[in-house]
Amino acid sequence: MDLKDQLKNLFPDHEITEEESSSPKEQIWMQEDPILCKYEKRKGKPITILEGYTGADEDFKKLAKELKTKLSVGGSFKDDSIIIQGDYRDKIMVILKEKGFKVKRVGG
Template identity: 70%
Template sequence: MDLQDQLKNLFPEHEPETDKTEEKKEHSEFWIQDSPLICKYEKRKGKPITIIEGYNGATDDFKKLTKALKQLLSVGGSHKNDTIIIQGDYRDKIMTFLKESGFTVKRVGG
């Protein structure tokens, strides 16, 4: 008899709480981290880009997230040095997608 069974015998009416962070990780296809992602806007060579920094998942998860963002927006982009670069200014759409996926996001600049 393990500890959970003993507690059920002592407190039959009590229902254990579920951990919300585990539920988010189970339902998401990406690895969800505790620290927020940083979403910022820059111009390089006169062209607008959106940069997402702070994702510290595995390389495969990093590639999946980049691919999902590029497919969602139908634009080009790349991932390098723990940053995701998306062509164009799509901060609002990216932030809503990341929030729906379970991430916490901070908007930097403008």
């Protein structure tokens, strides 16, 4: 017995509306220009940098958090760019393309 069945037993007169059944998904603004995906070494350690997003900073921060969670790595959002610890260019490009972004690989 799942949660919906239990709630139906507790509240038999309640009818599910369209607003309750569909979960609202947060939309991130899509852009025409590609996001640049760079690779650098800082203090001898590899990092991946994403630049070129022209939308709101909050959307870019949400994207940074989602990437860090999916890749299980550290990183930050500074100066309109996402910095991910490690060389994850290929995985990041696949994730962003699935979301609908255009991605351009820079530097190798």
